[in-house]
Amino acid sequence: MIIGTGLIGGSIGLALRARGWHVTGRDRDASRARRALELGALDEVGSDPDAEVTFIATPVSVVAGEAAQAASAGGIVTDVGSVKSGIVAEVGHPRFVGGHPMAGSEQEGVDGADAELFQGATWVLTPTEATDPDAYARLSAVISSLGANVLAIPPERHDELVAVVSHVPHLTAAALMQLASTKAEEHNTLLRLAAGGFRDMTRIAAGHPGIWPDICAENREAIVGALDQLLEALGGLRDTVDKADREGLLHLLERARTARVNLPSRVAQAEEMVEFRVPVPDRPGVIAEVAALAGELGVNIEDLETVHSAAGDRGVLLLLIDVRAADLFRGALLARGYRPSVQALE
Amino acid sequence: MIIGTGLIGGSIGLALRARGWHVTGRDRDASRARRALELGALDEVGSDPDAEVTFIATPVSVVAGEAAQAASAGGIVTDVGSVKSGIVAEVGHPRFVGGHPMAGSEQEGVDGADAELFQGATWVLTPTEATDPDAYARLSAVISSLGANVLAIPPERHDELVAVVSHVPHLTAAALMQLASTKAEEHNTLLRLAAGGFRDMTRIAAGHPGIWPDICAENREAIVGALDQLLEALGGLRDTVDKADREGLLHLLERARTARVNLPSRVAQAEEMVEFRVPVPDRPGVIAEVAALAGELGVNIEDLETVHSAAGDRGVLLLLIDVRAADLFRGALLARGYRPSVQALE
Numbered sequence: 248m249i250i251g252t253g254l255i256g257g258s259i260g261l262a263l264r265a266r267g268w269h270v271t272g273r274d275r276d277a278s279r280a281r282r283a284l285e286l287g288a289l290d291e292v293g294s295d296p297d298a299e300v301t302f303i304a305t306p307v308s309v310v311a312g313e314a315a316q317a318a319s320a321g322g323i324v325t326d327v328g329s330v331k332s333g334i335v336a337e338v339g340h341p342r343f344v345g346g347h348p349m350a351g352s353e354q355e356g357v358d359g360a361d362a363e364l365f366q367g368a369t370w371v372l373t374p375t376e377a378t379d380p381d382a383y384a385r386l387s388a389v390i391s392s393l394g395a396n397v398l399a400i401p402p403e404r405h406d407e408l409v410a411v412v413s414h415v416p417h418l419t420a421a422a423l424m425q426l427a428s429t430k431a432e433e434h435n436t437l438l439r440l441a442a443g444g445f446r447d448m449t450r451i452a453a454g455h456p457g458i459w460p461d462i463c464a465e466n467r468e469a470i471v472g473a474l475d476q477l478l479e480a481l482g483g484l485r486d487t488v489d490k491a492d493r494e495g496l497l498h499l500l501e502r503a504r505t506a507r508v509n510l511p512s513r514v515a516q517a518e519e520m521v522e523f524r525v526p527v528p529d530r531p532g533v534i535a536e537v538a539a540l541a542g543e544l545g546v547n548i549e550d551l552e553t554v555h556s557a558a559g560d561r562g563v564l565l566l567l568i569d570v571r572a573a574d575l576f577r578g579a580l581l582a583r584g585y586r587p588s589v590q591a592l593e
Numbered sequence: 594m595i596i597g598t599g600l601i602g603g604s605i606g607l608a609l610r611a612r613g614w615h616v617t618g619r620d621r622d623a624s625r626a627r628r629a630l631e632l633g634a635l636d637e638v639g640s641d642p643d644a645e646v647t648f649i650a651t652p653v654s655v656v657a658g659e660a661a662q663a664a665s666a667g668g669i670v671t672d673v674g675s676v677k678s679g680i681v682a683e684v685g686h687p688r689f690v691g692g693h694p695m696a697g698s699e700q701e702g703v704d705g706a707d708a709e710l711f712q713g714a715t716w717v718l719t720p721t722e723a724t725d726p727d728a729y730a731r732l733s734a735v736i737s738s739l740g741a742n743v744l745a746i747p748p749e750r751h752d753e754l755v756a757v758v759s760h761v762p763h764l765t766a767a768a769l770m771q772l773a774s775t776k777a778e779e780h781n782t783l784l785r786l787a788a789g790g791f792r793d794m795t796r797i798a799a800g801h802p803g804i805w806p807d808i809c810a811e812n813r814e815a816i817v818g819a820l821d822q823l824l825e826a827l828g829g830l831r832d833t834v835d836k837a838d839r840e841g842l843l844h845l846l847e848r849a850r851t852a853r854v855n856l857p858s859r860v861a862q863a864e865e866m867v868e869f870r871v872p873v874p875d876r877p878g879v880i881a882e883v884a885a886l887a888g889e890l891g892v893n894i895e896d897l898e899t900v901h902s903a904a905g906d907r908g909v910l911l912l913l914i915d916v917r918a919a920d921l922f923r924g925a926l927l928a929r930g931y932r933p934s935v936q937a938l939e
Contacts, residue, residue, distance in 0.1 A: 456846030500802030
């Protein structure tokens, strides 16, 4: 079931239906839900208390209420909000797993919905100690089936990191435009000089700002912290330029270049996966621990299943991991006291 | 003639030869000049004291010396450096017109040279009071013939504006990468979360930093000034977020959005031009005055010719202007005491 049938909700609906799911959905704006139905993103408009999975794709401010209600009905519930700690703490249900697909589009609304939107995109899930391992595993498998790469990290860390790679860059783009447009009388000349770099850097400032007050309120602490770090870094560059410190400038720019060149590209091939089998005690929190460890290392868990033993107090986690990250992840698991076995996929 | 046959010099050579020019060129690295010859960017390697136009496409630090020498030989001389006031003041020759094509490429070196590199790009020229009007007009016509849109602005203003739209954005991209990479232990996770916006904003940080110490030294004052403004704008955003001032944030982001959406696109159609005929006293400085006025208004002078009267003390400037800017420019000329006549092109 999908609550909120905009760009993201509509895209989830299209992608799920393409994989054979029966998708029910609703929106507080009834015409938007009808449009989603017309576009083939839904099988029917309405609520489905028996839904196996419910995706909440509403504005951040109403997620917690919807999530608590949906989770109490018995299925697995997730959301797509761009800030996680507040919501995850507020809902606090073992079958609610916070989520954040790192995908978007220049388009807006359900008319921009695209079944392929999540292909190759990173989709964050934020399991906690309290998360039901089976619910997590099932949700992760469903999301992977949409073509996304699931990355599991704790909600607080997610919020700190998106402040750095998403929220602060957005505010910075706005500040650059502000700088450019204060020179009002030279506006046209200035903007005619704006070559590709400036256009690239300010593109995100062209988006509708309506979502940002919520995001900035929800993630205030992390954003202010990251902005302070950026102000310090920029202030340092300013002084380097002012002192005409050529060596210092070159060093700073070289480091930035190295970091940028090493930005990972997005695709991992299916045949490059290995399977990890990790015997674990059958208790809550284990899956969050393993997933968080993978997240810390930047290792992507492509698929995750839990196999319960007959005895009941032990189980086995089955995980699919990129072969290039296999040794790194195995080392980390061993260091935390797990005894994984690894085998190639045929 | 072309001095410095790298990416820009090589592209100028290719574009000129495609339009029937005979192009001589040299480079302090002889193998690079030979490579330019092989690639068809030159007719011959060497110097040509009789060249009608000389393009200096060397690093900024050696432009002034080369320019003074080339101008003393009798032709028109220009350069492609990204900072202008220092060079223009140092050369101080009426037949030297500072230039800056706002075009580049991910490629590097003469092997990335492309005859179409300047198609639709803005190419700044910086005439001054001392500039020879005929030299300016001829150079502007040659550059327009390469497909570029000539924009004439005074050298000091050029430097202030590129600090805002090019130099400071570059340093900002580096600062954002610096911020992202200080969280070293979470580096991989962080970078996996980096979606399109962050990638767009930091792309220019991947360029080779070798040119930046020169640029920052040459344009120190303007860069430090613009960085101070950016620090103030970002500091303001920081406080707005910290105070959870939703209205203030929305207002700032709305303004940035409007400015970004109004970034002019790059193409003007040939059939949308009108011809301005502006009677002028036949003295140095007139062309710079008219060109600077167009630059201030962001009006592009597509082509410019001077017609001298028989009497000798009066002339007529012929200018091609985008029809949409015609009224604006006519008003400005009238306000400065000129008496332009305007007619549509057939």
